[in-house]
Amino acid sequence: MSQAPPLPTAGGKPKKPASQRIPIIAEPFVSERARKTLDIVEKFVEEECIPADPIYAQQLGHGDERWESHPFIIDELKKRARELGIWNMFLPKNHYSNLAEYDSSGGAGGFTNLEYGLMAELLGRSRTASEATNCAAPDTGNMEVIARYGTHEQKAKWLRPLLNGDIRSGFLMTEPDKASSDGRNISLSIKQEGDSLILNGSKWWSSGAGDDRCKIFIVMGKDANVREGEAGYGRQSMVLVPADTPGLVVHRMLSVYGYDDAPHGHGHITFANVRVPASNLLLGHGRGNEIMQGRLGPGRIHHAMRSIGAAEVAVEWLIARLNDERKIPFGKPLREHGVLLEWVARSRLEIDAARLIVLNASIKIDSSDAKGALVEIAEAKILVPQMALDVIDRAVQAHGAMGVCQDTPLASSWAHIRTLRIADGPDEVHLNQLGRRETRARAQECIGRIEEWKARTADLMKKYGIEEKQLGGSKVQGFAKAKL
Ligand SMILES: Cc1cc2nc3c(=O)[nH]c(=O)nc-3n(C[C@H](O)[C@H](O)[C@H](O)COP(=O)(O)OP(=O)(O)OC[C@H]3O[C@@H](n4cnc5c(N)ncnc54)[C@H](O)[C@@H]3O)c2cc1C
Numbered sequence: 001m002s003q004a005p006p007l008p009t010a011g012g013k014p015k016k017p018a019s020q021r022i023p024i025i026a027e028p029f030v031s032e033r034a035r036k037t038l039d040i041v042e043k044f045v046e047e048e049c050i051p052a053d054p055i056y057a058q059q060l061g062h063g064d065e066r067w068e069s070h071p072f073i074i075d076e077l078k079k080r081a082r083e084l085g086i087w088n089m090f091l092p093k094n095h096y097s098n099l100a101e102y103d104s105s106g107g108a109g110g111f112t113n114l115e116y117g118l119m120a121e122l123l124g125r126s127r128t129a130s131e132a133t134n135c136a137a138p139d140t141g142n143m144e145v146i147a148r149y150g151t152h153e154q155k156a157k158w159l160r161p162l163l164n165g166d167i168r169s170g171f172l173m174t175e176p177d178k179a180s181s182d183g184r185n186i187s188l189s190i191k192q193e194g195d196s197l198i199l200n201g202s203k204w205w206s207s208g209a210g211d212d213r214c215k216i217f218i219v220m221g222k223d224a225n226v227r228e229g230e231a232g233y234g235r236q237s238m239v240l241v242p243a244d245t246p247g248l249v250v251h252r253m254l255s256v257y258g259y260d261d262a263p264h265g266h267g268h269i270t271f272a273n274v275r276v277p278a279s280n281l282l283l284g285h286g287r288g289n290e291i292m293q294g295r296l297g298p299g300r301i302h303h304a305m306r307s308i309g310a311a312e313v314a315v316e317w318l319i320a321r322l323n324d325e326r327k328i329p330f331g332k333p334l335r336e337h338g339v340l341l342e343w344v345a346r347s348r349l350e351i352d353a354a355r356l357i358v359l360n361a362s363i364k365i366d367s368s369d370a371k372g373a374l375v376e377i378a379e380a381k382i383l384v385p386q387m388a389l390d391v392i393d394r395a396v397q398a399h400g401a402m403g404v405c406q407d408t409p410l411a412s413s414w415a416h417i418r419t420l421r422i423a424d425g426p427d428e429v430h431l432n433q434l435g436r437r438e439t440r441a442r443a444q445e446c447i448g449r450i451e452e453w454k455a456r457t458a459d460l461m462k463k464y465g466i467e468e469k470q471l472g473g474s475k476v477q478g479f480a481k482a483k484l
Contacts, residue, residue, distance in 0.1 A: 018042040018122060023352075026114055026359045030364070033295035034115035034252075037108060040120050041086050041133070049126035053409070056128050066262035067210050067253070075296050079163055085306060086133050088163055089119050090140045091147070092298065099147055102160045105134070114362040117305045124309025127409070134165045138207055140170040141217055141299045145238075149283040150290055154240060158216050164199055165283040167215040169210040170243075172269065175293070176199065181429050183289045184232040188271060189223035190239060192278055192285075197239055199247075199274040203267075205423075209243075209250050210265025217241045217248075218270075218282070226286035236288030247274040257415035296424055297370025297377050303420055304358045304384040305354045308351060310413045311388040318395040318406055334398060343394040354380075375437065378430040384418040386427075392417065 019035035052073050057070035081087055082105065091099065091109030097111075111119070123129040130136040139162055161167045173391045174180040178187055188201030199221060208214045216417075223237035241248065249272070253265040283291055321327070322335040322344065334340050361376035370377065392414045396403035404411050421427050461468070
């Protein structure tokens with residue numbers, strides 16, 4: 001991998017490369033190899049992917065042709081990314097060592113979650129960059145699942161072409177008739193008959209199902225072979241289902257605020273007696289929710305960092321608009337209207353604060369695992385999309401009507417990040433869990449602490465001869481006995 005030359009400057013002070021802009025809190029955890037890769041990724045994204053984004057949209061075409069093939073510029077970008085050695089960077093350090101036999105791509109994985117998180121922020125600046133480097137969802141999570149839980153045969157058949165970028169994949173959990181944020185509700189039926197598994201039911205929001213390169217689905221369903229687990233978490237299984245299996249029909253594509261997301265798409269799929277070999281089961285009967293938990297932790301960090309990248313791009317558009325000399329409302333440029341300067345300041349503050357939350361979660365995953373970082377991951381998952389939406393919305397507003405149309409990336413960026421408040425678990429699920437955990441874990445501590453203050457205040461009152469009524473209501477009030 002060669003050293004990246006400095007970024008070009010469009011006048012003014014040269015921008016420092018990404019390796020020199022790592023937040024100081026993360027500095028000690030970033031290897032020399034990751035720093036070099038960061039700079040190469042940044043240069044690739046800025047010089048090759050962002051300029052290619054509008055070409056990608058143009059090559060998609062119109063009408064049905066949008067689903068018939070993918071824009072060929074993505075193949076050129078993929079080739080280029082491989083030449084630069086920036087490929088599969090998402091594959092984490094701890095799972096990478098035993099994958100060499102399946103990875104003929106010369107992949108550049110093996111980074112920590114923190115290191116890849118910094119790269120994901122750069123990838124999030126462009127529509128094409130994640131796919132160009134084989135780091136796009138849902139393939140990343142699916143590759144991790146097969147890498148971690150798959151058998152040798154499953155890896156040889158599906159992981160190899162996925163790592164190589166030859167095929168794409170889908171992850172099918174959500175169902176139209178069930179509240180699917182609760183994995184226990186998933187009810188597509190999986191029955192074993194001899195050496196086969198038979199699947200019946202329906203799925204929607206199956207991202208990637210529209211793509212002609214999408215060849216394999218990881219499907220979650222209710223497994224007739226297992227008895228109900230104690231909390232209902234042991235009934236679901238996951239199965240690998242080739243996209244061309246008879247009985248599997250993609251009926252329609254769902255839109256996201258009017259965007260169809262072609263050629264990727266979000267499919268509504270039915271399964272009518274879909275038969276696959278029993279050896280396509282992942283990990284074991286009834287282990288679907290376990291796989292689900294393993295899949296989502298690092299993926300949420302990737303989404304969060306990509307959203308931070310998108311928020312940074314929005315700020316760049318905002319600043320450019322504030323300094324557009326052609327647009328002078330009410331006699332002065334927007335930069336001289338104070339309220340808009342406040343938007344820039346707030347955006348800077350909110351992005352930098354959110355980034356620290358995500359980097360902290362990444363460091364925690366790296367120092368234990370995703371289970372050990374549940375609170376920090378939930379914090380990042382909740383906070384970042386909301387922050388990014390606020391930042392993007394300010395940039396939209398500053399552009400007036402131009403902000404809501406296709407002439408900037410802002411409208412599409414807002415629509416897609418809005419879905420992150422629902423996908424991978426709605427905000428409220430995480431807020432509930434976080435609130436419950438915090439409230440239960442700290443109840444004794446908080447009550448005890450306040451009782452202690454109260455007792456000390458009572459001692460001080462005695463010492464200084466103060467009567468209760470003299471405190472004017474400022475004395476710490478007591479509690480009814482807490483019910484924990
Ligand atoms: C763009 C996009 C892409 C997606 N891609 C995929 C994909 O590839 N594969 C896939 O399987 N799914 C995918 N999804 C679906 C997504 O994961 C689900 O929509 C999500 O898990 C929520 O499930 P649901 O829609 O059934 O909502 P429900 O479970 O019905 O929840 C509806 C609402 O109820 C509230 N709620 C739920 N639980 C609680 C709680 N505990 N406390 C308080 N309120 C609560 C929340 O406000 C929630 O938004 C995608 C969704 C979108 C928008």
